Amino acid sequence: MSKWVFLRGLMRETRHWGEFPDLFRSMVPEADITLLDLPGxxxxxxxxxxxxxxxxxxxxxRQLLSRNIAPPHNLFALSLGGMVATDWAMRYPDEIAGCVLLNTSLRPLNPFYRRLRPRNYPALLALGLSSLVNRNVERQESLLLRLTSNQHAQQADVLADWISYQHGHPVTYQNALRQLCAAIRYRAPAQAPKPPLLILAGGADRLIDPRCSQQLAHQWQASLATNATAGHDLTLDAGHWVAEQVRDWLVSPANAYGSQEEYYFPRGLEKVD
Structure with missing residues (x-):
């Protein structure tokens, strides 16, 4: 049995994983998954x-300690969660068996205009201003789904769920800003964390430029795989593919021996320069 900790991103919670944890367990049968929320x-x-x-x-x-869940852990983390996973692996490497980072970006390795695509600035600014005046959860979640999923037109049920999550456990505008500030301020180390790394990217991510993941993999000589059509919410757009990559990576020599001599590319994927 291997312990996995799943971490979501900005303004998201454990329920935003949807059905993916069950899919992950079916592909990685030994996985014992703990879903954690970030404060706020x-x-x-x-x-x-x-x-x-x-x-x-x-x-x-502290959350894991309160639940008597002892390390080592495998971290599976999306976006802002990937920054938390990186920091965790850097400061407490003995607690981490491995990290899977999805569509994350890190200063100073990635420039700001790739960490958040400039074409999204007007929509996000308008959303922020409207939230200050009159919070419209439906409009907020519809925009976030369009930005993060390339299958949003077929995700009516997902949108309804996301709206219900915000009504039940609302993320305040102030907390959203604080999380964004934390993401902007975090500075990643030039050297790679010691635990084995797998970096996964959505090649059609409209929120964060996928070259951020490519640059991280190049800088840290980490395993990398990219799904050409998936957006930012990689487990929503390509959940089965994500679980496959993790399954294959877990049995790869690069992961088994902690080697960083070369990239590991699952079947059907090409090396990124």
Missing amino acids: NGSLHTLRSPMRVEEMTDSCR
Whole structure:
């Protein structure tokens, strides 16, 4: 049995994983999954979000301790969650068996205009301003789904779920800003974390440029795989593919021996320069 900790991103909570944890268990049968919320989101929505990624990491470690879940853990993390996973693996490498980072970006390895595509600035600014005046959860979640999923037109049920999550466990505008500030401020190390790494990217991510993941893999000589058609919410757009990549990576020599001599590319994928 291998322990996995799943971490979501900005303004998202554990329920946003949808059916993916069950799919992951079917592909990685030995996986024992724990879903954690970052402060200010989901079950912790009444807390004030930290403005430092390091404090988010410490919160996750305390949550596991309170549940008597001991390390080592495998971290499976999307976007802002990937920053938490990176910090965790850097500061407490003995607690981490491996990291899977999905569509994450890190300063200073990635420039700001790739960490958040400029074409999204007007829509996000308008959403922020409207939230200050009159919070419209339906409009907010519809925009976020369009930005993060390339299958949003077929995701009416998902949108309804996301709206219900925000009504039940609302993320305040102030907490959203604090999480964004934490993401902007976090500075990643030039050297790779010690635990084995798998980096997964959506090649059609409209929120974060997929070259961010490519640059991380190049800088850290980490395993990399890209799905050409998936968007930012990689497990929503290509959940089966994601689970396959993790399954194959777990049995690859690069992961088994912690080697960083060369990239590992699952079947049907080409090396990115």
